[in-house]
Amino acid sequence: MSARIRWPRRNDPKSIRARQQTLGLEGVVVEQDLEPYARATEALTGVAPVPVAVVGPLEMELGHYELEEPAGALMERGRTSDSVYVPLANTEGGLSISLARGARAATESGGFKTHVLRDRVTRASAFLFESTLEAATFARWIETRLREMQDWLAGAPVEGLSRHAKLREIETHVVGPMCHLLYAYTTGDAVGMNMITRNSYALNQAFVLEHSPVKPRRVYLEGNMGGDKKISHRYFEGGGHGKTVIAETTLTDEAIQRVLKTSAEELLDLTFVGTHGAVASGMQSVAFTPATAIAAMFIATGQDVGMVGTSSMAHGTALRVDGGLNVSIRLPGLEVATIGGGTTLPYARAWLGLIDCEGPGKVYRFAQIVAAATLSLEISASAAMATAGSENFYKAHFERGGLR
Amino acid sequence: MSARIRWPRRNDPKSIRARQQTLGLEGVVVEQDLEPYARATEALTGVAPVPVAVVGPLEMELGHYELEEPAGALMERGRTSDSVYVPLANTEGGLSISLARGARAATESGGFKTHVLRDRVTRASAFLFESTLEAATFARWIETRLREMQDWLAGAPVEGLSRHAKLREIETHVVGPMCHLLYAYTTGDAVGMNMITRNSYALNQAFVLEHSPVKPRRVYLEGNMGGDKKISHRYFEGGGHGKTVIAETTLTDEAIQRVLKTSAEELLDLTFVGTHGAVASGMQSVAFTPATAIAAMFIATGQDVGMVGTSSMAHGTALRVDGGLNVSIRLPGLEVATIGGGTTLPYARAWLGLIDCEGPGKVYRFAQIVAAATLSLEISASAAMATAGSENFYKAHFERGGLR
Amino acid sequence: MSARIRWPRRNDPKSIRARQQTLGLEGVVVEQDLEPYARATEALTGVAPVPVAVVGPLEMELGHYELEEPAGALMERGRTSDSVYVPLANTEGGLSISLARGARAATESGGFKTHVLRDRVTRASAFLFESTLEAATFARWIETRLREMQDWLAGAPVEGLSRHAKLREIETHVVGPMCHLLYAYTTGDAVGMNMITRNSYALNQAFVLEHSPVKPRRVYLEGNMGGDKKISHRYFEGGGHGKTVIAETTLTDEAIQRVLKTSAEELLDLTFVGTHGAVASGMQSVAFTPATAIAAMFIATGQDVGMVGTSSMAHGTALRVDGGLNVSIRLPGLEVATIGGGTTLPYARAWLGLIDCEGPGKVYRFAQIVAAATLSLEISASAAMATAGSENFYKAHFERGGLR
């Protein structure tokens, strides 16, 4: 065991400089003024300046959405068209031109249409008892308390509650001597993990434990049914951790041939092979490379990059229809924000601003742009794979000017 | 449909400036010299300078590994101890102090031990036929051709083959009229997606199609059994897309109490609840927040952030043993590199250098450090959750100095 | 291609005899009077007389349940104790004595407690459109029509509707250009596949297609989201295809030692290994051998044996509590009936009668008895596995008087 030095975690200029010097860091990682980041992370020491490409335009028809109160159902209030250039923080040569090619094929086919289907974020607390009998008793009792809990939160009886995190539904899951209690919230334009944590803790401590007819052996704020940062079928199917969004376009045969250098038949055969390959290997998603586009947009816009995996759960389809090939991608749990967290940093605000997604009232727009960008890359990558022997996919990996 | 402007994708200074001006970008995202990034991404326009914390030390006992030739089995050649400070690119207040706390608990318990179990990366081509009879005939034929394929690659009969990507095994999967053909490679210190793509394309076109007794209707370089960027059970269980690594430590009761402010009993009850919650919600992983640590290290060190989801597949355990609580995390497919791609950029080299992981011969070391960092955060986050009512987890979300 | 004979499918005595003679069948398979089976299956030709063991007693505390109208929530109206001997149709030497041993351990520990948590059966129709836009429009429209559909069914506007199949909820799932429409029913004491098929067909044809604002390209009664005879996470987690039942008991240390010849510590270590083994291999269930007990009871009582797989989805737990080891098994989708189908045959009525489960009003009782029998076998099989090196499990396979 090495002798331990005392590692300062404070972010005043002196502490930062001390860390930099102790570690012998120099150059691009420490040249920048770190003051704007002082509240972003403890033990701040430098930066990782990830290069950002900008490509476009993505021609899109977007929906406008509102939550209907008090139930929180998502209502579509209209649809408008727009044209956007998207920022992609990445170091993967070929990504940005490929995404741009997919966008162009969509543009030539009339553009993307995007749809938001659901908006919730879940904190799943867990109550451990000594028997199923107790857990089931607890579940039956709590299941009828939603209205009371909503009223209790609205009354703001304890400090620190968030009024942006609105409790919409609760659900119980009893297995053996434990009862998981799933709180489903809406959280405005933030992802909302902090606010739902605070409200759920308050509910557990000051409402549930106070009134429960049976006393648990343990209470945990989260018992792993909440869908946070680990992929699960529950959230793949039904959403509940972020926005459920679908982007679609109906590619014309002409665009498929001229822009994508392949045919609907080759794409459909690829879809056949790819869907059954997904099933065969136990993939939950059916898609080619959604995480690539999502990661690139998440880094640029200050999203929580730990949520790339869950946000990339994807269910893609391709169907021959009148006029071409309808292709779509469903992202059941896109965890995006336009306020709070990393989105408040200057670089994130700049890149969000580029797509008119900075600040309040923009989160559904942002979710739809991410979905359209994701589908752009799916289209192009699939097309490269679908050419005879996947020649174009190979070429992209062989010839492109990326870093080797 | 808006009138389309012609969007330049070249990365000469003039093109870059043109894009920046067209988009009206200014400030931190465009101030930096972009020349070092010119080969990283087409349509380069700016940067996203993600703040990086550095915490430590992580006291570790690491294994030294070599691939036994020609089979490619991973052999442990010794074990040594080290003490490292890890870079965490993140904007999530609380992350870095939490990870540091977990590391401290491990240090007080004797440090981490890490193990690399497997190293492979897979490209799964697909051959589509008109019947199962043909696909099964093809499968029986190709299954006995491994040696010939290895020899063929070694002879470098076509241009552009990578000699770093060594073919180790092949496997077939016949379902209906298709045969998926899984090529398993080792790729040295790179993740190797480009090199295995080139070698597999060559094998498909110049070896397989040349000699196959049945002619396929279509050949695809990848048919979705390859485990690339989408989580699947195949790669969760057996590895095959990156390094399979386990980090462990046996926490003493004293460290649990003094550093983590909880008890082994509370942690075990949490594990009970969390494991069953994972199963109940159809999570594949059993863990709390592995993606958080992995994303932070991936961004800092120039890894492919689109692989955060797959690299974060995790299987954690906790068991009462003599001397305390043995806790571990298994990352079956950690897709890391110390050469190539984003790792060649100056910022990535700086942060990799900090942990002595820059360049060739370092990839197993790097994989083990990432695993230890991931376990550090698991320990601390679990402990915060395990305190009565998860009080400490709540406090971290309520009080920490993060961005709101 | 062989010359084809015309194969009679009618079940009059002459046709039956003709089939028996053509096939040259004799002995036990054709000796029995087949008249009682004439309506059970077309092309009736003989029988398969499966041997039935009877073991017990299972000491149980059962819940009494009613559906609250009109929502269909399951209400517990009281609890009573009973002692039952269960029929097990099987040919697996060792099964019945093992199950009996598990029951005895529970008896000595105070008996089983059983709980029914949910009761639903789902038919998931699917509407295929030309775009997501249409599918999403359809979904938004239908989601608010539950009340109208319930009223429509109650009015019995077309012939052949079942009044036992009560529609309780509907749910939509839009992915690409299709909208799955999940009808959740209760069906009294039958499993109800026929009745929900009829009602759903009527709803699709005479209500949905009649009023839908968008016209689908295709309508299918079932699009594979309904959970019928194939295991899926949806129905494992939330139930919805049969009864969700939990059986539990808290084994005393004395019973574990004296009856089961093991210890709580050995059982807990086995649970640790078995739960992680389940996760590692991608099992959805966490259990050892639930299908064995369920198959044996299903055959004896005329249940649909094609539902053994789905009915055996199981989530077991074991937790150290005051007084011993609480063990439980959750069967989320136990598809059982006490009326209709095979349960009307004389042998099934006899075996259902033995456990006082024949006819209307008995289905929740039956579900609880099946769950208790399943847990009995789990306890005993786990105990055999938990002994040093699994010696007792080995002995059961080596020494028991089974068929080899």
Place this chain on the structure above:
Amino acid sequence: MSARIRWPRRNDPKSIRARQQTLGLEGVVVEQDLEPYARATEALTGVAPVPVAVVGPLEMELGHYELEEPAGALMERGRTSDSVYVPLANTEGGLSISLARGARAATESGGFKTHVLRDRVTRASAFLFESTLEAATFARWIETRLREMQDWLAGAPVEGLSRHAKLREIETHVVGPMCHLLYAYTTGDAVGMNMITRNSYALNQAFVLEHSPVKPRRVYLEGNMGGDKKISHRYFEGGGHGKTVIAETTLTDEAIQRVLKTSAEELLDLTFVGTHGAVASGMQSVAFTPATAIAAMFIATGQDVGMVGTSSMAHGTALRVDGGLNVSIRLPGLEVATIGGGTTLPYARAWLGLIDCEGPGKVYRFAQIVAAATLSLEISASAAMATAGSENFYKAHFERGGLR
């Protein structure tokens, strides 16, 4: 707690009669001579005579297979045609005529072709240690011991070993402080659970524990990675618990129209909807109703009905090809036997004899017939579902002469 009677478990005529009288059983369940069943199950008390339909013919081209020694690879040694009538023990009106219809459509299209791809059965023991370090050390040691273990078994050093259970491969899986050890055997014409249990126990106790460089805290014969009676991805993808079989046929458009009353286009649209519905609901299989046919054949032929769920894991495909629609079903783990266990009972021998599958040397033939029967029902059920609005599926449930 009721007063307990002592329940006899012996199967002499007096004990049997005593049980029958105590329980007050009469009629068809106790009329039959039970002597032939005396060794099938303890506490034998009666029978459940399940009605059996016989339908056909299924026109098939089957493969002939042998295991290549010593590796145990499955070699196809030729293919021949046959025509079989299959026994279906069931009480589900409509099943047998539907299956017959599917068979007729295949016959008119040239018949089925069947393929066996793999044959293994796995027992997965588990060794629990105090640390990952020990578990990994154990794994590295055991992985190179296959040859020694095979020789040891061949030498028959302890009593009771089965020479039919041949060890072919071993595999380790380390997660945390445990090492699962998967023994893969072939077992001739039996499923072989008893024999692999005996051989694995002997290996664990007399070989592994004897020579292991690290001493485990616990050894368990099975730690839930073995795939026994619970569905798991591991065995869905790769087989390893039973026979991996595919049945296929290429339906002509004429047969689809004339026999099945639908079209290739309607079937393909259904496949689109059904495959995506399977993915959406987290089904592992892609199929409609494989368990129905498998259960019916298993009951009639004395198979282990607890294995209906695992044997029914299925991956179906449909692809437009020259000449019609190629349809197939892959059963990765069909657990069938033609000797041992329930297959030795008179009724099972009679029904196995009907399809020329009784006794040694018949198991691959039997597996292929089950697969063809399963595909027959898939074809017909899918066709019924594919008609406009699924009218024919509805009619089958409404009009057929089944039991209500």
